[in-house]
Amino acid sequence: xxxxxxxxxxxxxxxxxxxxxxxxxxxxxxxxxxxxxxxxxxxxxxxxxxxxxxxxxxxxxxxxxxxxxxxxxxxxxxxxxxxxxxxxxxxxxxxxxxxxxxxxxxxxxxxxxxxxxxxxxxxxxxxxxxxxxxxxxxxxxxxxxxxxxxxxxxxxxxxxxxxxxxxxxxxxxxxxxxxxxxxxxxxxxxxxxxxxxxxxxxxxxxxxxxxxxxxxxxxxxxxxxxxxxxxxxxxxxxxxxxxxxxxxxxxxxxxxxxxxxxxxxxxxxxxxxx
Amino acid sequence: xxxxxxxxxxxxxxxxxxxxxxxxxxxxxxxxxxxxxxxxxxxxxxxxxxxxxxxxxxxxxxxxxxxxxxxxxxxxxxxxxxxxxxxxxxxxxxxxxxxxxxxxxxxxxxxxxxxxxxxxxxxxxxxxxxxxxxxxxxxxxxxxxxxxxxxxxxxxxxxxxxxxxxxxxxxxxxxxxxxxxxxxxxxxxxxxxxxxxxxxxxxxxxxxxxxxxxxxxxxxxxxxxxxxxxxxxxxxxxxxxxxxxxxxxxxxxxxxxxxxxxxxxxxxxxxxxxxxxxxxxxxxxxxxxxxxxxxxxxxxxxxxxxxxxxxxxxxxxxxxxxxxxxxxxxxxxxxxxxxxxxxxxxxxxxxxxxxxxxxxxxxxxxxxxxxxx
Numbered sequence: 001x002x003x004x005x006x007x008x009x010x011x012x013x014x015x016x017x018x019x020x021x022x023x024x025x026x027x028x029x030x031x032x033x034x035x036x037x038x039x040x041x042x043x044x045x046x047x048x049x050x051x052x053x054x055x056x057x058x059x060x061x062x063x064x065x066x067x068x069x070x071x072x073x074x075x076x077x078x079x080x081x082x083x084x085x086x087x088x089x090x091x092x093x094x095x096x097x098x099x100x101x102x103x104x105x106x107x108x109x110x111x112x113x114x115x116x117x118x119x120x121x122x123x124x125x126x127x128x129x130x131x132x133x134x135x136x137x138x139x140x141x142x143x144x145x146x147x148x149x150x151x152x153x154x155x156x157x158x159x160x161x162x163x164x165x166x167x168x169x170x171x172x173x174x175x176x177x178x179x180x181x182x183x184x185x186x187x188x189x190x191x192x193x194x195x196x197x198x199x200x201x202x203x204x205x206x207x208x209x210x211x212x213x214x215x216x217x218x219x220x221x222x223x224x225x226x227x228x229x230x231x232x233x234x235x236x237x238x239x240x241x242x243x244x245x246x247x248x249x250x251x252x253x254x255x256x257x258x259x260x261x262x263x264x265x266x267x268x269x270x271x272x273x274x
Numbered sequence: 275x276x277x278x279x280x281x282x283x284x285x286x287x288x289x290x291x292x293x294x295x296x297x298x299x300x301x302x303x304x305x306x307x308x309x310x311x312x313x314x315x316x317x318x319x320x321x322x323x324x325x326x327x328x329x330x331x332x333x334x335x336x337x338x339x340x341x342x343x344x345x346x347x348x349x350x351x352x353x354x355x356x357x358x359x360x361x362x363x364x365x366x367x368x369x370x371x372x373x374x375x376x377x378x379x380x381x382x383x384x385x386x387x388x389x390x391x392x393x394x395x396x397x398x399x400x401x402x403x404x405x406x407x408x409x410x411x412x413x414x415x416x417x418x419x420x421x422x423x424x425x426x427x428x429x430x431x432x433x434x435x436x437x438x439x440x441x442x443x444x445x446x447x448x449x450x451x452x453x454x455x456x457x458x459x460x461x462x463x464x465x466x467x468x469x470x471x472x473x474x475x476x477x478x479x480x481x482x483x484x485x486x487x488x489x490x491x492x493x494x495x496x497x498x499x500x501x502x503x504x505x506x507x508x509x510x511x512x513x514x515x516x517x518x519x520x521x522x523x524x525x526x527x528x529x530x531x532x533x534x535x536x537x538x539x540x541x542x543x544x545x546x547x548x549x550x551x552x553x554x555x556x557x558x559x560x561x562x563x564x565x566x567x568x569x570x571x572x573x574x575x576x577x578x579x580x581x582x583x584x585x586x587x588x589x590x591x592x593x594x595x596x597x598x599x600x601x602x603x604x605x606x607x608x609x610x611x612x613x614x615x616x617x618x619x620x621x622x623x624x625x626x627x628x629x630x631x632x633x634x635x636x637x638x639x640x641x642x643x644x645x646x647x
Contacts, residue, residue, distance in 0.1 A: 080534060102538065103530075103533040103534060104533050104534075104537055107533070107535060107536035108536045112534070113534050115530070115531075119528050119531040120531065121528055122527055124523065124524065128520055131520070132517070132521060132524055132535060135536075138536045140541050140545045143516075143521055143537070143542075144513070145516075146516070185531075188531075192535065192536060
């Protein structure tokens, strides 16, 4: 049995591990946590997204693949409030209309985003990076008065262990290796206690060993979090994916298990058929 | 590596105030306070004027003035060094604070002006019969002091809100601040504006009833300025070592990550921008009674650029660096403008280029390098 199957079986088991998914503001009572419906975005006449509709279930680990320019990053921009769709609706759970919120509000509502290029605070230590990301009252005055309590310290320590950066806690983030920065950024997302994690090419530039460990991490996170992973590395997708969505020219071309996708004629034509 | 090394996150014994500076930092701090509050008054007031140790009026005024500039550089460091927003209009906030204090000083002249009128000479000259409405209550010191804080603060708040909300960044923001101070200068140049036109305010006689040119008054103003400088240094240190301070630096380095971490950068920028403007205003208010004049040239674009140069020369993101930078550049300036008056701007430009090329971390970087070879 290969690593991939083991990981997939781990994932398949108890899908929604309950409490976290139903906590706080996101209403996932109808199973879905993210609903994109009829989203179109165009830049200077170029249709980056074309009537895109997509539903993600709570606790799912969804991989999104597609050739360059298929609209993967634009889709993430719409979900996180960076880009306003021309038409269509984006709902987080049953009640939160994402198109009406700003980026910090969406982050506060429980959506964390990892960028393609690792984006961490390079002049801060790894520890401080996690401290800044920590879920807290993030308005000006409370931030000025904020002190780290024991619970927060424990959470930071736990996250340091998860992302395997305990020895680097005091180092400046700018001095980390590329792969370590990717992990730190993921750690920062975890500190925000999001419901939904958007990961844009999370293993780009990682060594094989780091990629393997990332796969383990993401699979272990699924269930307690919902993850959307955009990735080019097909081996990696095969390793972690349960359900795959293929984007092409701004809309969904196919959706299904990795096996279905690999057999899909259209998909082979536009993407896999190299 | 700015700032990172002295931001202990682990719990350290002692109240936060005492931990704002390192033990070495506190030694310097106490030594500076002793020089400002003990040595200078003695050398100026007690030591007889014919003694070689006597500190002349010239030096008291010059150092008092430089301390005002140092406060401005400190304010500039908060917004530029820590938050990465280069303001080329900080001279405006300084001048507005100065004008607010100047209004009070003008009204304290009383009937001792050239025309011996209730009104300042420039208003008599314009044939005005009464004070315009915005001069109301400025004969009260505390009201004027309130204006010193409110006028720069409110202007910064309103301007900053629209600029930051519209996501104006980088060089665009710098240019707009430059335009703002330039437009204000043109406005204040006009006699109709009611602030003395291009002559501004001068010939002050007294402050709070004390004769303004008396050595004791001079020394008191000097000491208050020194206290303000030392106080603002601790205040700024308190801000930058707080979690908010780390958010500011994070905005400088990766603003989108800050947004996606759930902080709204608009309000953080607005906070530090307004704090910085208010500090500048207070510096301007301390400057005017010591120097004895305020006019629209304080709002000229070149003045604001100079503030940025002091900060860069001293070393951005260190707080003490810009204080040193303001002192070094202005001591150099007062010598240079006497020796080769027409070449000062060239020298300043050259200095800026050299510092940018060879000392990107400024004087503070040089000191840090000597400490850790």
